[in-house]
Amino acid sequence: MTEIRDNRRRFLLKAAVAVAALPLLGRISPVQAAPLPKLPLTKPQAKALAYVEDASKTKNAAHKAGSNCANCQFFTAATGACALFAGYRVPPKGWCSAWAKKAG
Structure with a gap:
């Protein structure tokens, strides 16, 4: 009877450790999210903010040399x-009129 009790205790201990470890498995191998689609230049918000994919090609008077998406907050x-274009990705060399210098 003692052997059965010891086996049961070992089993319950191992089961408890396994259940406790389950949440950690998600952190070990996170699922990769699908990449965001590229922001189309035809989107109304992109047009309203004078968005360009290459900051060096903008003719907007508000553009300051050296400002681009890579250094925008x-x-x-x-x-x-980009927080302004939810659900889309923009290139680091892009620019729009809402550009704000990244802190730091």
């Missing part, structure tokens, strides 16, 4: 996402 380099 709205741009997330890891995903290419």
Whole structure:
């Protein structure tokens, strides 16, 4: 009887450890999200903000030399996402009239 009790305790201990480890499995191998689609120049918001894919090609008077998406506070380099164009990615060398210098 003691052997059965010890086996049961070992089983329950291993089961508890396995259940506790389940949430960690998601952190070990995260699922990659699909990349965002490129922002079309035809989108109304892109037009309204004078968005261009290459900052060096803009003729907008508000553009300052050296300003582009890569150094804008709205741009997330890891995903290419812009907070102003939700659901789309923009190139780091792009620019729009809402450009704001990244802090730091």
